[in-house]
Amino acid sequence: MRELRKIARDELGLEQLHLAVRGGEGLEDFYSRLGWREVGRWPGALRLAPDDTRDEVLMLLDSL
Numbered sequence: 001m002r003e004l005r006k007i008a009r010d011e012l013g014l015e016q017l018h019l020a021v022r023g024g025e026g027l028e029d030f031y032s033r034l035g036w037r038e039v040g041r042w043p044g045a046l047r048l049a050p051d052d053t054r055d056e057v058l059m060l061l062d063s064l
Contacts, residue, residue, distance in 0.1 A: 001034050009064040016062040022046055023055030036061045 008014040019036060021027040023046075028038055040058035047053050 005064050014064060016060060016064065019059040019061070021057045021059060023057050028057050028059070031059050035063060
């Protein structure tokens with residue numbers, strides 16, 4: 001993750017990164033511990049199976 005930040009900032013000149021993760025997998029907590037924050041959520045946007053619908057969680061890292 002450190003290398004990702006470095007490349008995004010120093011080589012690409014980016015100020016922030018966006019990420020979409022599947023809800024219900026604990027990924028929101030994982031990325032939050034790495035400095036990402038949730039900025040949006042689409043309830044039921046991902047249908048994995050007829051009886052398994054998940055949220056799509058939008059996350060932002062803006063402290064590169």
